[in-house]
Amino acid sequence: MTQTSRWIYAISFLLAAAGVLLPFWPLAVVGILLAALSGRWLFAVIIALLVDLAWGTPTGGLRFLYFPFTLLALLAAAAHIWGAKYFLDKHPQEKL
Numbered sequence: 001m002t003q004t005s006r007w008i009y010a011i012s013f014l015l016a017a018a019g020v021l022l023p024f025w026p027l028a029v030v031g032i033l034l035a036a037l038s039g040r041w042l043f044a045v046i047i048a049l050l051v052d053l054a055w056g057t058p059t060g061g062l063r064f065l066y067f068p069f070t071l072l073a074l075l076a077a078a079a080h081i082w083g084a085k086y087f088l089d090k091h092p093q094e095k096l
Contacts, residue, residue: 008038016047020054028055032073039084041077048073 012035019028028051036044048069057066065071 005040008034008040009043012038012040012043013047016051020051025055028069029072032069033076036073036076037080039080041073041080044073044077045070 012031015031015034016028017031019025019031032044032048032051035041035047049067051069052067055069057063058068062068
């Protein structure tokens, strides 16, 4: 585990925990997105499940989304995989 990975794990967990402890859900979203978009999708899903358990099911118009933070983590992980596949070229061209 590199030092960068440690920082990403710590910061994303702290943001998600702060989003739960302070009733401010955008902090939890930022923490989950940071973990998922940096390639730590399993950690992001685990954090999202914990946040979903802490917040409970949404009410109102979004009541059909039983696990919204987990769905967000899975969508962000898919976006990271898709973006890495199509936009981050591992073999740049030598010539024009």
